[in-house]
Amino acid sequence: MYILKQNATQKNMRIFISSLIILTMGISSYSQIRSQQISDSSQIYIHSKKVSLKSQFIQKAAAIFGAKNLIEKKINKNEVDQKPAELPKSIKTNFDVIETTKKGRKIWTVKPRNKVSEKVILYLHGGAYYWNISKYNWSFAERLIQETNATVVMPDYPLAPDANCDQVYEFVAEIYEELITRHRPENIILMGESAGGGLALGFSMFLRNENKNQPSQLILLAPWLDVSMNNPDILAVDKKDKILGIKGLQMAGIGYAGQTKLDNYKVSPIYGDLADLPQISIFVGTHDLLLADARKLKENADKSGVSINYFEYPKMFHVWILLNKLKEAQVATSQIISLIND
Numbered sequence: 001m002y003i004l005k006q007n008a009t010q011k012n013m014r015i016f017i018s019s020l021i022i023l024t025m026g027i028s029s030y031s032q033i034r035s036q037q038i039s040d041s042s043q044i045y046i047h048s049k050k051v052s053l054k055s056q057f058i059q060k061a062a063a064i065f066g067a068k069n070l071i072e073k074k075i076n077k078n079e080v081d082q083k084p085a086e087l088p089k090s091i092k093t094n095f096d097v098i099e100t101t102k103k104g105r106k107i108w109t110v111k112p113r114n115k116v117s118e119k120v121i122l123y124l125h126g127g128a129y130y131w132n133i134s135k136y137n138w139s140f141a142e143r144l145i146q147e148t149n150a151t152v153v154m155p156d157y158p159l160a161p162d163a164n165c166d167q168v169y170e171f172v173a174e175i176y177e178e179l180i181t182r183h184r185p186e187n188i189i190l191m192g193e194s195a196g197g198g199l200a201l202g203f204s205m206f207l208r209n210e211n212k213n214q215p216s217q218l219i220l221l222a223p224w225l226d227v228s229m230n231n232p233d234i235l236a237v238d239k240k241d242k243i244l245g246i247k248g249l250q251m252a253g254i255g256y257a258g259q260t261k262l263d264n265y266k267v268s269p270i271y272g273d274l275a276d277l278p279q280i281s282i283f284v285g286t287h288d289l290l291l292a293d294a295r296k297l298k299e300n301a302d303k304s305g306v307s308i309n310y311f312e313y314p315k316m317f318h319v320w321i322l323l324n325k326l327k328e329a330q331v332a333t334s335q336i337i338s339l340i341n342d
Contacts, residue, residue: 042307043281045335051315052327059287059317062242071128071248075255084133084156091142105158107175110141111151118187119150119340120179122215124172124203126194126319128224128249129160129256136322137193140333143324147337150189153179157199164258165266172203180213188215189340190278193319194290195256197223201280202269208276217279219339222319225270225293227253228262233292240287243318249289270297274306281309281339283332285316311335 062068074080084106091097091110098109123141125133133154141152155175158167179188192200197220207214229246238246257267265272270293274280280301284294294310301308313320313328321332 043309043311045309045311047311047313047316047328047331049327049331054326055316055320055328058323059242062317067243068241068245069248070245071130072245072251073248075130075248075251080130082130082132082159085135085138088135088138088142091138095142095145102155102174103158103171105156105171107153107155109151109153110145112145112149115149116151117149118183119148119189120183120187121150121152121189121191121340122176122179123152123154124157124190124192124196124199125154126192126196126222126224127159128252129168129195129199130252132156132159134322136319139324140322143333144337144340147333148340150340160252160255165256165260166258168199168256169203169206169266172199173206176203176207185213186216189217189219190215191219191221192223193221193322195224195252197221198225198227198267198269201225201277202266202272204277205265205269205272214278217281217339218277219336220280220282221321221336222284222288222290223269223282223294224249224253224290225297226262226268227257228268229253229289231292231296233295234289237287237289237291240315241289241317242287244289246289270300274301274304274308277306279307279309281311281336283311283313283321283336285313285318285320287315288318290318309339 087097087108095110096113100107100109121144125137127134133156137154141154144150145152153175155172157171190200190204192198200218201220201223204214204218227249229250234246253262253267260267262268263271282294282297284291298308298310311332313332316328320326321329323329324333
C-alpha cells in the first residue's frame with residue numbers, strides 16, 4: 001500500500017511539474033510591500049518578505065523531476081501538446097463568455113455579468129511559442145476579472161513550428177484592430193506572460209512603427225525578451241533556475257523566428273527602440289533565466305529616459321504569478337490589479 005501511494009504521489013508531482021513547464025512555453029497588506037518612487041515617476045519594487053515554503057518546495061520538486069530539460073526533450077521528440085486548456089466551469093458559470101474563431105483558431109472574450117468596466121485586457125499567453133493556453137492562465141484571468149470587472153480577451157494565437165512570428169503578428173494585429181474599433185485605446189491593456197510578454201512588447205513596437213493607436217499600458221509577466229538567450233548574465237541565473245533550460249528555449253526561439261533574424265525586435269524586443277511606447281510594467285523573479293534580460297531592459301530604459309515600472313521578487317521562479325495560492329503571487333497579483341484599476 002505504501003508503495004502504491006508513493007507511486008501515485010510521484011505521478012501527480014510529475015504531472016504538476018509538466019504543467020508548470022507549460023506555463024513557460026500566479027493580497028497583501030501595505031506592510032508587505034516595499035516600493036520606491038524615482039524621479040521619472042516609475043515604480044521600483046523589490047519584494048522583501050522571505051520566500052515561502054511552497055515556492056521552495058516547487059523549485060526543489062522541479063529539480064528532482066528534471067523539469068529544466070523538458071522543453072528541449074518535448075521539442076526534440078515532437079511531443080508538444082498544442083491544445084488549449086478547457087475553459088473552467090467556474091468561468092462558464094460566473095461570467096459571460098463569447099467564443100469566436102479566426103483562421104481556424106479560437107478567441108475567448110470573458111467579461112463580468114454586472115458592473116462591467118470599460119477596461120479590456122488583451123492577454124497573450126506564454127508557452128515558449130510552442131505551448132498553448134494553460135489552466136493556470138484561465139485561473140489567473142478569472143482572478144483579474146473578479147477584482148477589476150475588466151473584460152479579458154484570450155486568443156489561441158498560432159504556434160511554432162507550424163507558424164512563425166510573422167503569422168503570429170498578423171493574427172494578433174487583426175484581433176487588436178477589431179478591439180480598437182469597439183474600445184477606446186486608453187481602455188485597452190496589453191498583457192502577456194513569458195513568450196506572451198515578449199510578444200506584447202514587440203507588438204507594441206510594431207504598432208508604433210506603423211503609426212497605429214497604442215494600448216494604454218503594457219503589463220509584462222516574466223517576459224521572454226531575447227530568444228537567442230545570448231546575454232552572458234543568464235549563465236549566473238542558470239544554476240538557480242530549476243525550471244527553464246537555455247538550450248530548450250534557444251530551440252523554441254529558432255522555431256518561432258522562422259526566417260526572421262534573432263535580433264529582430266519582433267522576436268527579441270530587447271533590441272527594439274523603447275521610445276514612444278505606453279507605460280511598461282515588468283514582473284520577474286530572480287530564479288528565472290529571463291531575469292537577466294528583464295534587468296537589461298530596465299537599464300536600457302533608464303539610459304533612454306524611458307519610464308518603466310519594475311517589480312522583482314527574490315528567489316521566485318518563472319511565472320510564479322500564475323500560481324494563485326502562493327503568497328508571492330497574491331502580492332504580485334494585487335499590484336497588477338492596482339495597475340489595471342488606476
